[in-house]
Amino acid sequence: MAKENKLSNKQIKALVVSTTVGIGILSLPNRLAIANGNDGWIPLILSGLLIIPIIMAMDKIFQMYPDQDFFSIGREVLGKWLFNIFLVIFFIYLLILMSNIVRNLGELVKAFLLVTTPIEVLIISFILVTSYMARDNIQVIGRAAHFIYPLILGFIIFLIVVTLPDIDFTNMLPVFQSDFSNIPKGMDIAFFSYIGYEVLLFAFPYAEKKENTLRSSLKGLGVVILVYTIIYVLTMAQFGVYSLRRQSFPTLSIVREVDLPGYFVENLDGVVMAFWVLAVFTTMAPFYFASGKVLSNLFNTKDHSLFILPIAPIIYIMSLIPRNLVHLNETLGKYTNYLGLVTIVLMPIIIYFVALFKTRRQSK
Amino acid sequence: MQKILLESLEKNIEAIEKLFSNCYDIIIRRIEVGDVNRVKMAVIYIDGLIDKDHISRFTVGHLFCEEELKQFTLKGYRNSLIDIISKEVIANTEIKEEHHMDKIVNAILSGDTVLLIDKVDKCIIIGSRGWPSRGIGEPETETVIRGPRDGFTEVLKVNTTLVRRRIKDTNLKIIVKQVGRRSKTDVAIMYMDDIVDKSLLKELKERLATLDIDSIPDSSVLESLIEDNYLSPFPQIESTERPDAVAASLYEGRVALIVDNSPFALILPATFGTLLQSSEDHYSRWAESSFVRLIRLFAVALTVLSPSLYVAVTAYHPGLLPTILTYYLAASRINVPFPAVVEATLMELTLELLRESGTRISGPIGTTVGIVGGLIIGQAAVEAGIVSPLMIIIVAVTTISSFAIPSYELGVGFRLWRFILIACASVLGLYGIVLGIIVLLTHLVRLNSFGVPYTSPYSGLGISEGELKDTLIKAPTQHLQQRPSFTSPRNKIRMRGYWKDGKRE
Numbered sequence: 001m002a003k004e005n006k007l008s009n010k011q012i013k014a015l016v017v018s019t020t021v022g023i024g025i026l027s028l029p030n031r032l033a034i035a036n037g038n039d040g041w042i043p044l045i046l047s048g049l050l051i052i053p054i055i056m057a058m059d060k061i062f063q064m065y066p067d068q069d070f071f072s073i074g075r076e077v078l079g080k081w082l083f084n085i086f087l088v089i090f091f092i093y094l095l096i097l098m099s100n101i102v103r104n105l106g107e108l109v110k111a112f113l114l115v116t117t118p119i120e121v122l123i124i125s126f127i128l129v130t131s132y133m134a135r136d137n138i139q140v141i142g143r144a145a146h147f148i149y150p151l152i153l154g155f156i157i158f159l160i161v162v163t164l165p166d167i168d169f170t171n172m173l174p175v176f177q178s179d180f181s182n183i184p185k186g187m188d189i190a191f192f193s194y195i196g197y198e199v200l201l202f203a204f205p206y207a208e209k210k211e212n213t214l215r216s217s218l219k220g221l222g223v224v225i226l227v228y229t230i231i232y233v234l235t236m237a238q239f240g241v242y243s244l245r246r247q248s249f250p251t252l253s254i255v256r257e258v259d260l261p262g263y264f265v266e267n268l269d270g271v272v273m274a275f276w277v278l279a280v281f282t283t284m285a286p287f288y289f290a291s292g293k294v295l296s297n298l299f300n301t302k303d304h305s306l307f308i309l310p311i312a313p314i315i316y317i318m319s320l321i322p323r324n325l326v327h328l329n330e331t332l333g334k335y336t337n338y339l340g341l342v343t344i345v346l347m348p349i350i351i352y353f354v355a356l357f358k359t360r361r362q363s364k
Numbered sequence: 365m366q367k368i369l370l371e372s373l374e375k376n377i378e379a380i381e382k383l384f385s386n387c388y389d390i391i392i393r394r395i396e397v398g399d400v401n402r403v404k405m406a407v408i409y410i411d412g413l414i415d416k417d418h419i420s421r422f423t424v425g426h427l428f429c430e431e432e433l434k435q436f437t438l439k440g441y442r443n444s445l446i447d448i449i450s451k452e453v454i455a456n457t458e459i460k461e462e463h464h465m466d467k468i469v470n471a472i473l474s475g476d477t478v479l480l481i482d483k484v485d486k487c488i489i490i491g492s493r494g495w496p497s498r499g500i501g502e503p504e505t506e507t508v509i510r511g512p513r514d515g516f517t518e519v520l521k522v523n524t525t526l527v528r529r530r531i532k533d534t535n536l537k538i539i540v541k542q543v544g545r546r547s548k549t550d551v552a553i554m555y556m557d558d559i560v561d562k563s564l565l566k567e568l569k570e571r572l573a574t575l576d577i578d579s580i581p582d583s584s585v586l587e588s589l590i591e592d593n594y595l596s597p598f599p600q601i602e603s604t605e606r607p608d609a610v611a612a613s614l615y616e617g618r619v620a621l622i623v624d625n626s627p628f629a630l631i632l633p634a635t636f637g638t639l640l641q642s643s644e645d646h647y648s649r650w651a652e653s654s655f656v657r658l659i660r661l662f663a664v665a666l667t668v669l670s671p672s673l674y675v676a677v678t679a680y681h682p683g684l685l686p687t688i689l690t691y692y693l694a695a696s697r698i699n700v701p702f703p704a705v706v707e708a709t710l711m712e713l714t715l716e717l718l719r720e721s722g723t724r725i726s727g728p729i730g731t732t733v734g735i736v737g738g739l740i741i742g743q744a745a746v747e748a749g750i751v752s753p754l755m756i757i758i759v760a761v762t763t764i765s766s767f768a769i770p771s772y773e774l775g776v777g778f779r780l781w782r783f784i785l786i787a788c789a790s791v792l793g794l795y796g797i798v799l800g801i802i803v804l805l806t807h808l809v810r811l812n813s814f815g816v817p818y819t820s821p822y823s824g825l826g827i828s829e830g831e832l833k834d835t836l837i838k839a840p841t842q843h844l845q846q847r848p849s850f851t852s853p854r855n856k857i858r859m860r861g862y863w864k865d866g867k868r869e
Contacts, residue, residue, distance in 0.1 A: 011824035109795050114680065117792065125792065129799045133806040143809045143823035267684050274794040281802050 006208040009216035011142035014149035015203055015286070016220030020196035021152050021227055022283030023104045026251045026276070028193050028228065029235040033244040036186040037178040041232050043186030044193075048225035051194050052218060054345060057352040059214040062204045064355050070201045071297045074347075077355045086347050087294050093339035094291040095311070097195065098284060099319035100332040102126055105280050107325050112252065112273040123319055127312045130281060134288035135305035138202045141286050148282040151275065156227055159251075162258045163234055171240040172233065192337045193228065197221065198344040199286040202293065248325075369463045373404050373482035380408060383469060389413075390472075397427050399434040403445065404482040413475035415494030422455035423477065423490055446484050454479075458491025470548065493521075500526070503605035503627075505772065511647040515605045520550050520624040526607035527554060527622075531614060535559070541572060543586065547579030550624040551586065554610070559617040561852045564633065564814055568619055583623035583630050592812050597777035600813040602634035609643040617853030633813040635820050635850060637835035640664070642770040645838050654837035661836075663765035668778050668804075670762050671708045672785035672797050674755065678704040680793030699749035705790035707751050711759045712783065714741065719763070820850045 007015070032040030065073045074083040106122040114122065133144060200217055207213040235250040238257065247253045256269045289304070291311055296304040322328035366379040377392060384390040393407040407424060430453045450459055462468055463486045472478055475493035500522065503515030516523045524538055535557040542548045551572070555565060571590040580586050583603065591600040604610060605627055610620045613631045621630040631638075640660050645653040678697065682690045700707060718737040722730055741759070745751045762782065769775040781804055788796035811818035821831035831848055833839040845859040 008824050014824065113795050114793055121792075122795065125796075125799055129802050129806075132803060133809075136806075136810055140806075140810050143817055143819060144805060146824035147805060147809070147819070147822065270681055270684050270794065274798050277795065277798040278802065 005139060005206065007139055007142045007203055007206045008208045009212050011139075011146050012200070012203050012207060012213060013216040013220040013223070014146040015142050015199055016197055016217050017223050017227075018145040018148045018152060018279065018282035019199045019286045020194055020221075020224045020283070022196065022280050023101050023108070023276075024193045024195075025228065025231060026108065026249045028189070029232045029244060029250045030247055031189045032186055032232060033236065033241055035189055036182050037241050038172060038175060038236070039178040039183075040186060040190075040236070041229055043183055043190040044228055044232060045225060046183070047187045047191035048194060048221065048228070050187075050191065051197055051221055054348055055197060055200060055217055055221065056214065058200055058204065058348050059217070061348065061352050061355055063210075064359055066210075067205075069205045071293075073355070074351055077351050077358065084298060086343065087298055089339060090343045090347070091291055091294045091298070093336065093343045094287050094294065095314060095318060096332050096339065097336045098287050098291070098315045099321075100328065100336050101280060101284050101287075102315060103319040103322060103328050103332065104325070105277065106319070107328075108249070108252075108273060109277070112270050120316075120320065124312075124316055126277075126281075126284070127315055130284045130288050131308045131312055133281075133285040134292055134308045136289075138199075138206060138286075138289065141282075141289055142203065144285065145282050148278050152227070152279055153223075155272070155275065155279075156230055159234060159254065160230065163238055163254060166257070167234065167237045168240075169237050171237045188337070190228075192340060194221075194224065195336070195340055195344065196283060196286075198348075199290065201348070202286070202290060367465055369465065369468070369480075369485045369487060371483050371485050373406060373480055376480050376487075377406055377408075379465065380469070380472075384472075393424070395424065395427065406480040407477060408472060408480065409477040409492065410472060410475065413495050414477055414492040418456070418494065419477050419490065419492050423479065423492075426453050426455055446481060446486055446488065449479070449481070450488050454488065454490060456490045456492065460489050461486050462489050463487070473548065474550075495519075497522070506604065506606050506609070506642065506770070508642075508644040508647065511644055512606075512608050514607060516607060516622075516627040516629060518625050518627055520552055520622055523607070523622045523627075523629065524552050524554065527610050527614070527620070530607060530611035531556070536614065543572060543575055544577055544579045547581070549580040551580070552622040554614060554620040554622065556614050556617065559615070559847070559853045559855045560619060561617060561854065564619060564851070567814055568621075568632070580623060581625070583621065583626035583628045586621065586623055587630050592814065593810075596807065596811055597780050598808070598811065598818070599639070599771065599773035599777070600632075600634055600811060600818060602631040602639060602771065603628045603773070604631060604643075605629075606643055612643065612646065613638075615858065616847050617851040617855075633816040633851065635813060635816060635818055636774075636808065637821060637831075637850075639771040639774045640769065641835070646841075650838055650840040654839075657835075657837055660768055660770070663768035664778060666765040667762050667769070667775070668781055668785060669797070670758050670765075671712055671782060672789035672800070674758050675704045675708050675786055676789040676793045676797055679790065684794075693754065696752040696754050700752050701749070702751075703790075705786065707755050708758075708786050709783070711741070711745075711751055711755055712762070712786070715759055715763055716779070816850050 029040070032044060036043060061073060062068075062070075065076070068076075071087075074086070077083075078086065102123045105126060106119040109122050110117065110119050133141060197217075203217075204213060231251055235244055235247075235254055238254050239247060239250060244250055252269045252272060255272045256267065258268055288308065288311070292304040292307045295307040295311070296302070299307075318332070322331050366375075369376050377394075381390075381392065387410075389411045391407075391409055391411050395405050395407065396402045397405055405427070407419070409419065427449070446461065450461065462471070468478055468487060468489065471489045475495060477490045477492045479488040479490060481487070497519045498517050500514050500517055502513045506515075514526060516526065520540075528536065528538075533556070537553075537555055537557050539553045541551050541553065543551050553565075553568065553572075568590070575589055577589065587599070587601045587603065588594050593600065602613070607629075610622075610629050610631060614620055618631055618633065621632070623630070640657065645657065648656075677684060678693060682693065685693065697704075702710070714737075718733065718741070721733050722737070725733060741756060746753050746756060766775045766779055769778065781800075785797055785800045785804075788800035790796075792799065808819050809817075809823060817823055821835055831850065834844055834848060841859070842862055842864075846856050847853045847858045849856075
């Protein structure tokens with residue numbers, strides 16, 4: 001029964017897309033507009049392109065050590081101690097990232113759907129629901145991702161169709177007018193909206209056709225870049241830069257503007273928010289799974305599902321520390337970025353170069 | 365207990381009589397054959413299980429009349445008497461020799477006739493099964509407008525024949541195994557030898573071999589015993605009453621199990637996609653079938669979601685609706701003393717009750733149930749102000765759409781989830797529904813049916829092979845040249861050409 005242990009390339013593509021596209025997309029255009037004005041799409045695309053070499057490095061690592069998973073490769077290449085330090089950082093990164101996600105989600109659901117429900121209930125119920133999926137292995141998450149993937153694409157297409165009538169592309173102009181010294185600042189925001197591709201570290205070893213995996217994961221990245229850019233362009237064209245700077249969730253606001261004949265649902269933003277919970281779920285589940293996996297490797301146990309439920313209260317408590325959304329972005333958001341730089345950017349590259357060095361020396 | 369047959373006829377009969385003591389349906393008929401040398405024999409069978417006419421005419425009758433037996437002398441006695449009888453005397457077609465006691469008893473119990481001969485330590489088992497059974501009728505649960513109308517019966521052999529008639533190929537293998545310590549139910553495993561995935565077959569045989577149970581009263585019991593996750597509300601094995609559906613699935617490289625005494629054959633592996641197919645899809649025009657398949661998916665969404673959406677919108681998000689609709693909703697609920705959850709649960713439960721009583725009772729009382737139920741649901745409940753008219757519409761839509769799901773068991777699973785989602789909606793509104801959907805999705809995605817992901821091809825496996833052509837929609841037959849890939853068939857091509865191929869050259 002070999003089939004259940006494989007991930008098809010379509011699933012890997014879907015996994016990249018649905019893990020990356022999550023809560024961030026709702027506020028991304030706003031943050032980019034604040035940093036770069038009309039030219040926010042430049043850092044968006046540039047930082048997307050920056051991810052490509054990292055994914056390629058990951059793929060190369062798994063080609064150098066075929067039939068091994070990420071953990072055994074890391075231990076072999078970096079040595080037990082160094083790799084374990086990386087894993088601890090990775091684990092903390094995942095914890096902070098997840099608390100960031102659930103807090104953001106809780107705040108949004110509270111704002112758009114359930115005004116009177118305490119945020120604690122919203123957060124804990126989401127964590128528990130996700131834990132059911134996280135207890136299973138990456139193949140199952142891949143299947144779920146494939147279910148959600150058309151939903152994300154459908155949402156984008158829907159958005160394009162409904163906004164086209166009253167969109168004004170002149171709002172995009174002027175291009176290339178903003179201060180280019182601000183580009184790195186925008187990159188700082190844009191780059192971390194691509195967090196999620198690290199799920200490939202867990203997905204690569206189970207790929208069905210290994211020779212096409214890199215291509216499909218890059219395709220997934222391409223879809224993500226496209227989705228982000230479209231959303232950015234749409235919101236910018238709809239609102240214009242000054243208005244966009246004042247909308248903290250422009251992607252939801254744009255839906256609110258929609259009014260087509262034949263609608264029997266008025267406030268679409270609530271419905272979209274509800275659907276978006278699914279997208280956030282497919283972002284959260286792989287991270288949750290990964291954190292359990294990392295912990296089980298640190299403690300040298302085979303089954304990662306043991307660790308899933310004990311992690312839940314940690315996420316819950318951490319997510320409740322920030323006072324409000326602004327504070328959340330200043331604390332958890334910042335830490336996520338710093339730790340992310342170490343774990344999902346530096347770690348694969350370091351492993352790649354050390355492995356390259358080691359294999360070269362062996363062949364000599 | 366005596367393990368094998370002895371040479372003494374009396375001792376053998378005694379042993380069998382002891383086993384069958386107090387069984388009023390056992391018949392032991394002693395006869396003596398031969399003029400020159402009289403040989404004692406005994407014919408043993410169970411009354412009612414065999415075709416009596418057949419046995420008395422072609423077995424007993426021939427024994428009495430055959431010239432050679434009358435002339436038979438002691439010369440060459442030991443070796444050839446049984447040979448002569450089986451080769452030259454008995455005119456029945458199914459015959460075998462046996463000397464193990466348990467196999468003989470088994471044969472008697474299954475409706476074969478046993479012929480014991482004095483001074484021979486073997487007996488002859490004559491195939492004579494013939495018991496009263498229902499004729500081949502139209503399947504009641506899966507009717508079609510266009511397509512064959514024969515359905516399975518309770519007799520294994522009839523059922524396998526119905527399938528065999530559709531597959532005239534030596535690659536159709538039928539292996540019969542007995543399951544159940546006491547019931548010794550025959551289970552036929554049917555598959556196409558050159559198409560089926562061998563690992564699937566191996567897995568199935570392993571699962572069947574581990575079974576140790578008293579009896580298998582129906583194929584549904586076997587289904588729950590061999591499926592992957594028996595706790596799930598969703599069936600992971602398909603069941604059908606239609607021989608054409610079984611034949612079609614065999615051609616797809618799947619395996620069918622036919623259980624004796626059950627008119628429902630099991631087909632495995634089953635996926636969400638196959639459970640939403642009906643055999644009629646393949647008989648009607650492709651556009652209609654495609655449309656119907658999309659409608660079915662819509663029906664699944666409706667049956668799971670509509671009451672919970674009603675609860676969520678009325679209780680938590682009236683602002684989602686346009687103002688006029690909100691007013692209408694509020695006006696229609698103004699007399700209803702219950703919160704939306706109670707209203708929805710009440711009505712859904714009433715409908716389930718109505719359905720249950722309607723299924724168990726047929727005839728005149730059934731009609732009464734229908735009338736009373738229809739009146740209560742349709743008119744009285746609204747007039748009494750217990751439920752709002754909108755709720756009635758929602759309940760009706762839910763029920764109708766749950767019947768649009770071809771697989772009854774799948775529909776039942778979704779019906780149960782409907783109540784879970786109502787509960788979710790009553791606690792957390794739309795957010796709760798989405799959380800419920802996530803749990804449902806996770807559960808479905810985790811399920812496997814004999815190694816095949818339950819949600820394939822929607823969940824990714826097989827999509828590159830164009831599987832959606834025959835699940836999401838139903839493409840014209842000309843475009844379905846390959847067998848579906850989720851069964852990993854060894855022979856992949858199903859169609860090689862049609863008339864346009866020739867014209868093109």
